[in-house]
Amino acid sequence: MAKAKPSADKLPAVKSKKDSFTFFDDVYAVVRQIPKGRVTSYGAIAKYLGTELSARMVGWAMNAVPDQKLKVPAHRVVNRNGMLTGRHHFNPPTLMEELLLKEKVKVKDNEKIIDFEKVFWDPAIELGL
């Protein structure tokens, strides 16, 4: 992963707090665009949204999903280690791994994705940021 160290190059470009609702909406929008069999990290999404400093909010957004019918494949979102840290938040905790396995995503120890780098889907790149 390219981790640049922009001291002055790092522009917050964060939206107003009033646009906070957009944050959740954007998160859902990005997650929904994750191709099948691919996964991404909270940080990647956060970065794409311009709030890489608040990757937690991405996960928080998942927990704050207004309606599951939004088809937000939260199971395709893991932490930067490729670990299914959020599986406990699924209805059955095993649902996350099942969904991933169903999409041909290999999971090791039922908590970590194998070849995470290969199935990693970076919105900033795929969506052409």
Next chain:
DNA sequence: AGCCTGACTTTGT
């Protein structure tokens, strides 16, 4: 209004 928590990430010891 203030304090606490959290599905993260990075950095330092």
Next chain:
DNA sequence: GACAAAGCCAGGC
């Protein structure tokens, strides 16, 4: 390499 701490922002109490 493992553990601890800090920073981030939004929501709940």
